[in-house]
Amino acid sequence: MERFSNISMAVVRRLPKYHRYLRELLNNGIGRVSSQELSRITGFTASQIRQDLNCFGGFGQQGYGYNVEELYQELGNILGLNRTYKTIIIGAGNVGRAIANYTFFEESGFKLYGMFDNSPKKIGDIVKGHKVLPIEQVENFIKENGIEIGILCTPKEGTQKIAETLVNCNITAIWNFAPVDLKLEGNVIIENVHLSESLFTISFLLKEREDMKK
Amino acid sequence: MERFSNISMAVVRRLPKYHRYLRELLNNGIGRVSSQELSRITGFTASQIRQDLNCFGGFGQQGYGYNVEELYQELGNILGLNRTYKTIIIGAGNVGRAIANYTFFEESGFKLYGMFDNSPKKIGDIVKGHKVLPIEQVENFIKENGIEIGILCTPKEGTQKIAETLVNCNITAIWNFAPVDLKLEGNVIIENVHLSESLFTISFLLKEREDMKK
């Protein structure tokens, strides 16, 4: 995945947190906030917060801080939350169904257009109002509906091949839940959620903790 | 979360990848591998791979490389995969059910002991052979069964409070799927899976890409 701007991924991955905490301040009726106060809430340093925000513009005011409402809106725009995205889910297993029914997903502007699977046992099922379609139909579906994001909830075996199919249909981003690293041409955006790696991190840290006790 | 060893999290988060790729080599009947070859496969530099592995010991041999079987076993031990872990899931919604039915979870030694929820609609349901119990019973359950890992698949509102309850019962690790940052005393291990942040990263990158096209 090539990148176009010079914003580092370290910064990018903090932006959703800022957005979330600002939403909270807003809910609590708080109108202004300083980088120091944001630091206290988020755990990032005030310096880092100011640096991060300044990658995108000077949203603050000396002596005052930041306007919560305004900064929240700005971050929403920066994160691309001011529009909707057309998505499909490949794989109607437990993970696929969980994502389909994940309300936050829809609330954030990610609209599910269809679900696909290759198992006769699942094809025809209704998930979140969508009839699960056979995987053979995915290419036409993407082209006809202008789908932008493919969500892969497939077993690891077939995933690389399906991802290639999606890329051939000019999908722009893949949210990958399969435990594989996709090797894809072009500049398709790949975002992995590797649950197994997250889990192994826990077991590592648990073991480390026990080892240190000895 | 305090750390005890001096292994950086950057290194820790690469270990599961090494482990996964070595498993693949093993499946393909490959007996030895050099850091250069591992670099080609994983995308990390050979230098980084050697540095990472050397945090834990000299598993290689000059002029030869690494024995795949041996390195795989070593990494399994380092990751704490040579034992089982007792877990419970709090929240029997879509995410909780997906994790419960996630076969990889069980295969890796994470054994599900119970499921809990606070909704009368879900209490009593059978999920992966476990009757969903009322959340009020969780404290006794943890103590009686020696549960080590709590998996939080709850809506964000109640999550902090439940996490505190788990810590009071001396749970050692929390795998958190709720979109909140837990603030907890002691040295409980917290591993977050923040799907919403992952999703917002996609929308950011998509927007960035479009902006650059203009």
Next chain:
DNA sequence: TAGATTGTTAATCGATTAACAATC
């Protein structure tokens, strides 16, 4: 032995933190 490849130190790079002038 000669070639290959590690383990490890040193150099580089990038990200975080500190400091402070600008200014509201």
Next chain:
DNA sequence: TAGATTGTTAATCGATTAACAATC
């Protein structure tokens, strides 16, 4: 105006990469 707090530059810290002697 005086105090507060940003935006931004410089300093520090940590992580990655390069280099190479050790050695199988």
